[in-house]
Amino acid sequence: MLSNLNLSLFLAYKSITKGNKGTLVLTIFIMSLIFVNLVFTASIFLGLGNTVNNQVINTLYGNVALEPKTDEKYISDVYSLKQKINSVPGITGISAQYVTGAAFSYKDKSGAWAIRSINPDDEITVTTIHNFMIDGEYLSKLDSDEIILGKEIPGGYGGDLEHLSLGGVKVGDSINVLFNNGVSRSFRVKGVFDANFQQSNNIAYISQKEMESVLGLEDKASLILIKTRDLGNEDSYIKQFLELGIKEEIKPWTVYAAMVKNITASFDMIALLIAVIGLFVASVTIFIIIYVNTISKRRQIGILRAIGIEGSVIMHSYILQAMFYAISGTIIGLFIMFFILKPWFIIHPLKFPVGFVSLLIVPEKVMVNTISLIAAALAAGLIPSWMAVRETILEAIWGD
Amino acid sequence: MVKESFTGIEKETLIEIRKLTRIYIMGEVRVPALNNVTFDIKRGEFAAIMGKSGSGKSTLLHQLGLLDVPTSGEIIIDGKNLLNLSESQKAKFRLERFGYVFQEYALLPELTALENVYLPAMALGRRKEEYVKNGTKVLEQVGLGKRLHHRPREMSGGEQQRVAIARALINKPDILFADEPTANLDSASSKQILELFQQLNRDIGLTILMVTHESEDRTYVGRMIWLKDGELAEQGT
Ligand SMILES: Nc1ncnc2c1ncn2[C@@H]1O[C@H](COP(=O)(O)OP(=O)(O)OP(=O)(O)O)[C@@H](O)[C@H]1O
Ligand SMILES: [Mg+2]
Numbered sequence: 001m002l003s004n005l006n007l008s009l010f011l012a013y014k015s016i017t018k019g020n021k022g023t024l025v026l027t028i029f030i031m032s033l034i035f036v037n038l039v040f041t042a043s044i045f046l047g048l049g050n051t052v053n054n055q056v057i058n059t060l061y062g063n064v065a066l067e068p069k070t071d072e073k074y075i076s077d078v079y080s081l082k083q084k085i086n087s088v089p090g091i092t093g094i095s096a097q098y099v100t101g102a103a104f105s106y107k108d109k110s111g112a113w114a115i116r117s118i119n120p121d122d123e124i125t126v127t128t129i130h131n132f133m134i135d136g137e138y139l140s141k142l143d144s145d146e147i148i149l150g151k152e153i154p155g156g157y158g159g160d161l162e163h164l165s166l167g168g169v170k171v172g173d174s175i176n177v178l179f180n181n182g183v184s185r186s187f188r189v190k191g192v193f194d195a196n197f198q199q200s201n202n203i204a205y206i207s208q209k210e211m212e213s214v215l216g217l218e219d220k221a222s223l224i225l226i227k228t229r230d231l232g233n234e235d236s237y238i239k240q241f242l243e244l245g246i247k248e249e250i251k252p253w254t255v256y257a258a259m260v261k262n263i264t265a266s267f268d269m270i271a272l273l274i275a276v277i278g279l280f281v282a283s284v285t286i287f288i289i290i291y292v293n294t295i296s297k298r299r300q301i302g303i304l305r306a307i308g309i310e311g312s313v314i315m316h317s318y319i320l321q322a323m324f325y326a327i328s329g330t331i332i333g334l335f336i337m338f339f340i341l342k343p344w345f346i347i348h349p350l351k352f353p354v355g356f357v358s359l360l361i362v363p364e365k366v367m368v369n370t371i372s373l374i375a376a377a378l379a380a381g382l383i384p385s386w387m388a389v390r391e392t393i394l395e396a397i398w399g400d
Numbered sequence: 401m402v403k404e405s406f407t408g409i410e411k412e413t414l415i416e417i418r419k420l421t422r423i424y425i426m427g428e429v430r431v432p433a434l435n436n437v438t439f440d441i442k443r444g445e446f447a448a449i450m451g452k453s454g455s456g457k458s459t460l461l462h463q464l465g466l467l468d469v470p471t472s473g474e475i476i477i478d479g480k481n482l483l484n485l486s487e488s489q490k491a492k493f494r495l496e497r498f499g500y501v502f503q504e505y506a507l508l509p510e511l512t513a514l515e516n517v518y519l520p521a522m523a524l525g526r527r528k529e530e531y532v533k534n535g536t537k538v539l540e541q542v543g544l545g546k547r548l549h550h551r552p553r554e555m556s557g558g559e560q561q562r563v564a565i566a567r568a569l570i571n572k573p574d575i576l577f578a579d580e581p582t583a584n585l586d587s588a589s590s591k592q593i594l595e596l597f598q599q600l601n602r603d604i605g606l607t608i609l610m611v612t613h614e615s616e617d618r619t620y621v622g623r624m625i626w627l628k629d630g631e632l633a634e635q636g637t
Contacts, residue, residue, distance in 0.1 A: 003525030010522065011508075018510035018551075303506035306467055307567065308495025309523050310488065393467050397502065 004313050011317035015293070016324055027289050031329020031373070034282045036336050038369040039361065041274045043337075045267040046360035047345075048352060052197075055355050056257045058128045059200035062093070062225035064234055064241075065256070066248040074098075074220040075248050085226060088240045093125025093227035098211045100222070103178040104153065104204070109167040113153055115177065115204045116223075117211030126227040129193050129200070136171035136191030143207050147175070147187035150201035151194040160198055160353060177204075183214045196355035224248075275369070279376045282329075286322050286380035294318060294388035301388050302396025311389030318388070322381025326374045337361060411442035414574060414607055415464065420473035422459050422630075433459040434470070435630040441575070446601040446608045448617055451627035457611040458579055460627065464609065465498055465577045466490045477574075495523055499568030501578040505560040507552040507567075513539060514548040517566045524571060531570070538566040542596055558589030565596065575607040576600075582614070594620045 016024060057063055068075050075081065078096045085094055098117045103110055120139045124130050130138040134157060139148055151157040155165030169175055171189050178184045187206065195201055212218055228237055234252035241250055294301065301314055342359050349356040391399065422434040433456045441447065441464075449457045462468040464475060466482060475482045477497075485493060494500075507516045514535050521531035539548055542562040552560050561581060568576055578597070582590035598620050600606040610621065618624055626633040 003523065006525075007519070007522050014508070014510040014515070297508075299504060300506050300508055303500075303502060303504075304508075304519070305491070306465070306494070306502075307500050307520055308491050308493070308498070309520065310491050313523065394462060397504075397506075 004310065005316070007309070007313050008316035008320055011314070012320035012324065015317065015321055019293075023289065027285065027325045028328045028332065030285050031282060031325050031377075032332035032336065033329075034278045034285075035330050035333030035369065035373055036341070037278050038275050038373065039333065039337050039366055040341060040359070041271050041278075042365045042369065043359040043361045044350075044357065045271045046362055046365070047357045048267060048354065050360045051352065051355045051357045053253070053257050055195065055197040055200065057231070057253045059132075059195040059197055060127075061223075061251075061253050061256045062095070062126045063228040063231065063253050064226045064237055065251050065253075066221075066224040066226070066241075066246070067251060068222065069248055074217065074222060075224060076220055078219050078221045078224070081224070081246070081248075084244050084246065085224075085241065088237065088244070090229045090233075090237065091226060092229050093122070093225075095119065095122040095126040095225045096208075096221035097123075097223045097225065098208070098215060098217070098221060100211075100215070101180050102204075104166060104175055105178070106166040106169050106173065106175045109155075109165075111153070111164055111166060113150075113202055113204055115147075115179075115206060115211075117206050117208045119208045123205075126225045129195060129205070132193045132195045133191050134194045136189065138191055138193075139205055139207055141207070143190065144210050145185070145187055146190040147177070147204055147206050148191040148193060149189060149204045151192055152198065152201045153204060154189065154192055157192055157194065159201065161202075179214050181215065185210075185214060196351070196353075198353060275372070279372055282326070282373055283376045283380040286325060286377045287384060289325070290318050290322055290381050291384035291387075293321075294384050298388065298396055298399075302393050302398075305389065305393045306397065315382075315385040315389050318385035319378060319381040322377045323374060326377030330370050330373060334366070337366075411444060413440045414443040414445075414477065415441040416474070416476040417441070417464065418474040418476065420460070420463055420475065421471045422456075422463055422468065423471045433630050434463065437473070437627075437630075437632050439625065439632060441607065441609060443574075443607055444601070444605045445623055446597065446606075446621050447610070447623040447625055448621040449609065449611045449625045449627060450613065450615070450618075451633070453613065455627040456630040457613070457627055459630070461577055461579050461609065461611050465500060466494055495520055496571060497574045499571070499573035499576040501561070501564050501568050501576065501581045503580045503583045505552070505557070505564040507560055507563055509552050512549045512551055513544060513555065513563045513566075516552070516563055517570055520567060521570045534570055535566070538569045539563070541569070541600075542566045543592075556589070558585050558592055561585060561589070561593055562596065565593070569600070569606075573606075575609060578608065578610040580611055580613070582612070582617075590614075 066075060082094050082096065085091055095118060100115055101112060102115045103112050118139065120141055134151065139146065152159035152161050153165060154169035155162060156168045159165055166175065169189055171191060173189050174186050175189060176184060176186050238250050238252060304314060305311055342361060345358040349358040417437060417439050420434055420437045421432070424431040424433055437460065449460060451457050463470045470483065482493065514532070517539055518531040518535035521534060536548060539545060542565050544559060544562055544566065547555060547559060555563065582593050585593065594617060597608055597610065601608055
């Protein structure tokens with residue numbers, strides 16, 4: 001009944017506006033903190049995932065990558081394949097690479113790493129490794145016996161796996177590389193890069209010419225990295241490649257990202273756990289606030305019911321109060337998220353082993369958090385207010 | 401339809417109470433707080449329920465006011481036994497036709513006097529202009545025309561009790577129930593309340609049933625209903 005809702009609203013409104021201001025402010029403050037905590041945790045983990053994705057795209061595979069057909073070791077006719085790919089609108093870069101394993105040695109230290117060969121002019125259209133040189137220089141087209149190393153390899157550059165490194169190779173030093181096919185060559189270290197991403201920092205790069213001479217191959221590739229203008233439309237590009245008759249295996253970056261997802265998989269679990277704890281705290285807070293309220297007003301509630309005001313009206317007034325706390329907390333929380341934390345993290349991103357991470361606030365997640373918080377408030381308001389109108393009127397007025 | 405009573409003899413019966421019994425069960429013990437009480441209340445009466453502590457006065461008032469469920473008996477208004485009503489029908493009945501004043505005034509502290517008073521009218525779905533107007537009127541009637549916007553804590557106990565009375569009057573009840581309404585008040589305030597009841601009874605013909613154990617209150621009332629051990633004792637005027 002409308003008059004009943006009106007009355008509930010009236011009672012809730014008066015209780016909020018004329019009740020204890022300190023309690024009100026504190027309650028809403030707690031709600032907003034819980035909301036910020038919910039959204040923040042989700043957003044930082046989403047930001048982390050986002051950073052990993054960007055790293056996969058920008059330092060390892062591009063948006064889409066081609067791999068050899070299942071029963072072949074290399075992609076053939078790379079030159080004409082690249083021309084085909086280039087004919088698709090929206091392609092901004094293509095880089096063909098040979099990828100192989102090799103044993104590196106320097107003085108008495110050695111280790112196994114992946115080695116990729118590139119044409120630097122092509123590579124810089126796809127990856128951003130060239131922006132991350134922390135020592136020496138990036139490869140240039142004419143280099144033949146030169147190599148650049150991810151920072152995990154040389155040692156002494158603050159890698160995460162220092163104990164597996166070559167133990168202190170400097171730019172200008174020579175290292176020995178024994179390729180998987182048995183060929184051994186000596187390379188001068190031209191530069192060291194740090195892509196802020198361990199997977200990328202475990203790779204060394206040499207020039208395409210050098211690799212072709214090592215492998216005795218020409219116009220082939222192990223991997224073709226393709227950079228597209230836009231992110232998220234990989235499927236449509238893949239469709240166009242298929243229409244062009246490309247028979248190689250075509251993989252979007254998401255496939256590769258899934259391989260490094262072990263980094264982020266456990267975060268979802270942590271985020272969920274924090275969310276559940278946060279919602280529990282919110283429920284308990286609201287429960288206590290409403291409970292104390294109904295207990296201190298027990299007699300008044302009894303009298304209201306005695307004079308003929310339905311218990312449901314009183315109950316609804318408390319539920320409305322609980323909702324008000326949750327909704328106000330949400331609004332203030334949104335404000336804190338979007339106008340304080342988000343800008344702050346853009347200026348001061350967190351440095352993680354996967355790179356710089358800032359908040360990724362996804363509207364759907366925010367929506368889910370908002371609804372969960374309000375639902376928790378609803379449930380937490382329901383119980384004490386129901387308890388308050390459940391006892392008999394005489395118990396409420398005269399009970400102890 | 402009120403029968404004229406200028407002769408002072410014939411008054412319309414408002415409530416018929418028939419063989420009303422309330423037994424409290426406390427574990428093994430049965431406490432017969434009210435035993436086979438039968439009487440009528442007439443429209444326009446100002447009656448006091450009197451008796452010693454524990455004689456069943458409050459119990460009787462709670463049964464009549466539909467705040468408790470008697471063990472047996474009937475309470476008949478307009479030929480209907482009210483005890484057959486559902487809980488929510490009883491609530492509606494209380495809201496529309498009964499007024500209550502308790503020993504503790506139990507006003508909502510967040511509401512002003514006027515808001516406390518018009519709450520029951522809001523619950524009946526009245527329009528705002530109407531309940532504000534009526535609320536103001538009843539507050540003036542109880543002598544609080546100048547306290548409309550005071551909150552309970554800004555008023556004396558006597559004033560708060562008069563706000564509670566105004567709240568009881570707003571829906572123009574058939575009968576006002578009052579359980580020791582002056583017990584928490586000093587003698588001056590008590591006198592004011594009793595005079596107010598007397599005046600309401602005289603001027604608007606309000607039926608009042610009041611529990612009291614102050615025998616000096618008898619000077620205000622038109623009828624006394626004596627209870628002794630849960631049974632009706634002598635009655636008098
Ligand atoms: N909820 C209850 N449970 C058990 N016994 C009760 C209950 N309420 C009242 N009684 C008993 O019923 C009897 C009548 O109580 P009641 O409150 O009606 O007396 P009263 O006349 O109003 O007394 P007082 O003047 O002290 O208010 C008493 O013996 C009391 O102990
Ligand atoms: Mg009593």
